[in-house]
Amino acid sequence: MGDGALSVWEKSSTARVVPSARPRKLAKVPFVELADGRLQGVVSSGSDIGRVYVSSVEAGTYAFACSTNNNRPCGGARGWFCNHIRALISEAVLQYGVERVARYLKVEVSDGASADAGSLTDAMTAVRPGQGDSSAAAQVFSRFLRHLAYLELAPSTPPLPEMQWFPTTRAVA
Template sequence: MKQDDADLALGSTVQQVPPVHPRKLAKVPFLELSEGRLQGVVSSGSDIERVYVSSVSAGDHGLSCSTNNNRPCGGLGQGYSCKHIQALLAEAEKQFGAARVARYLSIETADGQPLFSGLHPTGAPSHAAEVFSSFLRHLAYLELPVSTDPLPELSWFPAGPVPA
């Protein structure tokens, strides 16, 4: 490989990791491992217009869950997680694999146990505004008409295939 090819291979592209298992997006339409947290948006089981913005911080397992209207989740308490955080963790296992999520969040569980059983939860400040903004930003791309024209906000991303 020539030096230019080696430099290009080490460039700013990030290889996409395919999901470990397919997942349905109706219950947890958005999740990510970012900012030292597992964070995402979880649909309400009772109100189609309500979503919960939930997060688990790495290391201290700080839990946060509130609605898109910044109302605290009634099921989240000191020392235990709500069903929204449990759903977020379950979907993260499908998307990224249990081992990767456990490593990222520093969770230790017995074999075959769900990730939430290894949490030692504490309270955490809400990051709902940032997480929900990120979710809305991702949704905006779905509303764009199909086109091959470049998107200005993605101009830093190299076009074309990465050489092998």
């Protein structure tokens, strides 16, 4: 590519997506991301099909937050990781791999090669994390809804107007 030629994916309106470390089912945790210094995402309620929770764990401090999509606090996240946060961690490990999640959250896992979501959770809860700030929940939920909207679009090759800020040509030297 040193001759200035662009690859096929550089010419298209789409970008390569890093595949999941392992396949995951989206019914329980439809959205998970490592962003803004947190592991954060949307977790379906186990008891109400119309309710979802926005959960997060902060990198380094492991401060956590969990609330419904309309900002009601999770009843299970009182001084300890609730089941929503545990599900989020498990799905993040499936999506990104245990090494990447541990590195992002700054978790030291002692069992190395045999590390899994359970050992990450154990290492984080061993330091007794406190309640985190749930103010980012609205932004996380908004990103999730925006991702859902893309699923409703018919497949096409023209660029999407809201994605126009992505560079479409190589930079001029």
